[in-house]
Amino acid sequence: MTMTGEEHARAVTGPWWWARRRSAVLDGSLALVSALECGAEGIRFARDAGVPVAVGIGFGVVAGSMLLVRRRWPIAVVLVAIAITPAQMGFLMGIVGLYTLASCEVPRRIIGALAGMSLLGTMIVTFVRVRQDLARGDLTLGDWFVPFAAVTTSLGLTAPPVLLGLYVGARRRLMESLRERADSLERELQLLAERAEERAEWARGEERTRIAREMHDVVAHRVSLMVVHAAALQAVARKDPEKAVKNAALVGDMGRQALTELREMLGVLRAGEDVAGRAASAPLVAVGAAAAAAASRAAGEEAGSAEGPCLSELDELIGQSTAAGMAVDLSVMGEVRSYAAEIEQTAYRVVQEALTNVHKHAAGAKTHVRLAHRASEIAMQVENEPPPEPGSAAAARLPSGGNGLVGMRERVAALGGVFVSGPTDTGGFRVSAVIPAV
Structure with a gap:
């Protein structure tokens, strides 16, 4: 399951430069293992260099602890790993540092340059060490083994972390792009929903205005005539009964005509409500664009089919x-x-x-x-x-x-x-x- 950009931002709960607490715990664990490794390898380095063992161990612990800042300063971690390669320490730091560098937003030329430096340093150190072992008699293989061991070891310690880091970085960038697109799509859908609501409100207002206009035309004219005839009927009821009967018949005819026109209008409204009710069962995204248009078309068709003056x-x-x-x-x-x-x-x-x-x-x-x-x-x-x-x-x-x-x-x-x-x-x-x- 992926998260949108806003959800991803809310998920940032880690201390300092870490996005999550588990990332801080992971880097702390890797730094601890790297410090122990470099401290153990510092013992042999101190003996070969002729310095106190405590100095070698302290140097190794400090250098290995640099892995704690691999997310903040990946280039510095790789440079430290390259620097301590001649002392034959920091193998874990080199592997993890190259992986982190390749997965970060760092120009490819910098990644290639640092990876090449690490490859060359590891190849030289391995070549010298294997040649020394052959000279001391620890290894009884031929001279061909020296370059073979140097090349394979350097490639094995450099190529896999770099390739894996490039893959993870590309995947991370893809996920961020998808989050941005999801955020953009969500904003567009929200905007469309707001516009659809505005169009629906406008359509409702127009329909109310049209209905009020029709009601006014029908009722005002017919009822006005009915009032006029009623007044005339009241005036001539005793003097001219025949004219009074005629006026009464006119009042009745006009009332029936007004009721007929009102009945036709109410029939159109009921039909429009039925169509709007059916359209309301459509998905939420299509309500604004389809429901209002369908209701308007249905009202127009019903109004057109009704007999008008x-x-x-x-x-x-x-x-x-x-x-x-x-x-x-x-x-x-x-x-x-x-x-x-x-x-x-x-x-x-x-x-x-x-x-x-x-x-x-x-x-x-x-x-x-x-x-x-x-x-x-x-x-x-x-x-x-x-x-x-x-x-x-x-x-x-x-x-x-x-x-x-x-x-x-x-x-x-x-x-x-x-x-x-x-x-x-x-x-x-x-x-x-x-x-x-x-």
Whole structure:
């Protein structure tokens, strides 16, 4: 099992320059064995050099103890091992020092130079020692054995630790590279998850805005007409029963239409929740990228499949306002043709909301609805004259949330169109919109 870079950094618990306590214990044990070895070999060195034995032992112990700093200063350890090679001591320190040097982040030319010096020193010392043994008669082999023993001994003490150190160093660097890549991948996944959450939150906000806009258009217009007809019904209930019955029927029709449209919208929402629930069972990494996109596509498909208003229903819409007592004049310019569903729905909603605002703020005012079919766009304008009675809107008790114009502007802007609204010079109000039709 491998660790990431952060986990590896937290795992550093050793003293001084050691990463772990067991590494310190290992180096301490190797230094102790090396000191004992060099101290024992220092006895013969003291006799050959003609110095007190205690001096030879102390020299060997101090030199062998250098192995304790092999991780901190590997070059120094190898140099000390090469320096004491003529005294025929420090074989363990030389082997371990070369291994440590080859496995560290040291330039290859330095490793090669020190390994060559160690090889040459060991070869010379072995050559001299074997030749002395042959001269004393300790060995009865031929002269060919001297160079053979020197070469094999020096290669045996130098090549294996260097090759093993190079392999361990390469493997360590590979593991560090994999840790870095794992850290980078983890950071990227975290960033992707954050971005996916932001996109999902944005999508939820957009969906809430769209639902609120649809609810406002459906409820505000239908209920406003229902309030107007209810007020008229109350006024003529005793004087003209037939007209009262007619107004009551209109109120019922509008209520049923509002309920039908609300039912269609709720059906789309339930279908979207089912798709989002199925997408929630996907893996965590794919939630941000796939779930939000799948939910958005599903909502779009369901919304597209639901029957929405179109421009052909404008006559019916204006007829409802006319039945409520508003004088509405419709004029159509250009060649009538069909458009994409979202364009026709947006154009219908703009006219619908504009008429609703007239009912709320200028009840009884004459209104002009103009629709222009152009080559690459469709334009619409709803303009009302000043109301005959300034207090008529307040008398009808129609509340206003101030979101109608905002919703119309958002709808038109979403299709790349232009929306303008404001009062006219005569005291009325004008709403204009142009939507690209390509």
